[in-house]
Amino acid sequence: MQVPKVQSATVEILVDNFFDIFEPSRPGVVERVVLGRLPKPLLAAHGLAMLLTLNQNGKQARILIDTGNSPLSFFNNLEAMGHGLNDFDALFISHGHPDHYGGLLELLQRRGPGLPVYLHQDCYFPKLLVTPRGRVGPFALEREKLVAGGAQLHENQGPALLQDLALLTGTVETTTPYEKPLPGFKRIVQGNEEPDPFSDEQALVLDVAGKGLVVIGGCCHPGIINMTKYAQKLTGVSQVAAIIGGFHLTAGGDDLINGTIGGLKELGADLVLAGHCTGFKALTKMAVELPENFMVSCVGTKVTI
Ligand SMILES: [Fe+2]
Numbered sequence: 556m557q558v559p560k561v562q563s564a565t566v567e568i569l570v571d572n573f574f575d576i577f578e579p580s581r582p583g584v585v586e587r588v589v590l591g592r593l594p595k596p597l598l599a600a601h602g603l604a605m606l607l608t609l610n611q612n613g614k615q616a617r618i619l620i621d622t623g624n625s626p627l628s629f630f631n632n633l634e635a636m637g638h639g640l641n642d643f644d645a646l647f648i649s650h651g652h653p654d655h656y657g658g659l660l661e662l663l664q665r666r667g668p669g670l671p672v673y674l675h676q677d678c679y680f681p682k683l684l685v686t687p688r689g690r691v692g693p694f695a696l697e698r699e700k701l702v703a704g705g706a707q708l709h710e711n712q713g714p715a716l717l718q719d720l721a722l723l724t725g726t727v728e729t730t731t732p733y734e735k736p737l738p739g740f741k742r743i744v745q746g747n748e749e750p751d752p753f754s755d756e757q758a759l760v761l762d763v764a765g766k767g768l769v770v771i772g773g774c775c776h777p778g779i780i781n782m783t784k785y786a787q788k789l790t791g792v793s794q795v796a797a798i799i800g801g802f803h804l805t806a807g808g809d810d811l812i813n814g815t816i817g818g819l820k821e822l823g824a825d826l827v828l829a830g831h832c833t834g835f836k837a838l839t840k841m842a843v844e845l846p847e848n849f850m851v852s853c854v855g856t857k858v859t860i
């Protein structure tokens with residue numbers, strides 16, 4: 556599938572689980588926020604939101620990816636990072652978990668009708684988590700509420716383009732032996748609770764001229780290596796400039812962590828920026844195993860490709 560090239564891309568992390576003022580920058584590529592220069596403090600929260608700014612043939616476009624876990628974190632951090640409600644042309648929701656669409660309904664309400672919202676059609680299935688400490692959920696992203704809020708919905712199942720700027724992979728083809736849906740995650744389909752295959756989670760993929768692919772995942776429940784390999788297959792581009800997102804590794808145990816680190820080494824991305832649901836143990840292991848490429852995604856981090 557032909558993905559239109561962009562000449563450059565920046566990714567700003569608006570909401571993430573982490574904030575650590577001592578995480579290093581990589582000059583010209585990864586810049587960290589300077590706390591004393593912000594109009595208000597940033598909040599770290601279990602959720603994810605990013606703002607993409609793309610330059611394509613002299614034109615600038617902005618895409619919001621996810622809306623954090625709540626209006627509190629999302630609107631606070633949007634403002635703290637110096638952005639307003641109209642600073643993006645479209646929204647992409649990575650998958651149907653509430654820590655990614657927490658600010659969405661209030662965003663629609665505050666911004667008014669007409670925001671293009673891109674998401675997989677399976678995002679609407681109610682989701683729940685079964686843990687040793689009990690059941691959490693179900694939570695549902697209700698289509699009727701998005702329509703009532705004036706969202707201009709673009710739903711896909713297979714690969715699709717987001718405004719001739721980015722590729723949405725659609726349901727991810729899974730190929731690695733170590734990336735499997737974790738058993739605690741469930742969804743409800745026609746009243747029946749079933750293991751969640753995460754057909755709703757897709758990667759957003761950019762092709763940056765001269766640099767290669769930028770693969771962005773929300774929680775990467777289908778597996779970040781599966782998502783990146785599928786992006787390579789769909790685009791026919793093998794070079795990977797950056798892999799960014801929550802990788803959901805620690806909860807999967809050592810086989811998943813080690814398999815994924817091996818996969819990342821093979822892919823050879825210039826930058827691996829992981830945060831959100833990746834988990835502390837997996838982050839620290841990646842920091843040791845991928846010392847040249849890996850960086851922690853913190854609230855306020857700005858990546859330039
Ligand atoms: Fe998440």
Ligand SMILES: [Fe+2]
Pocket residue numbers: 650652774776
């Ligand atoms: Fe998730």
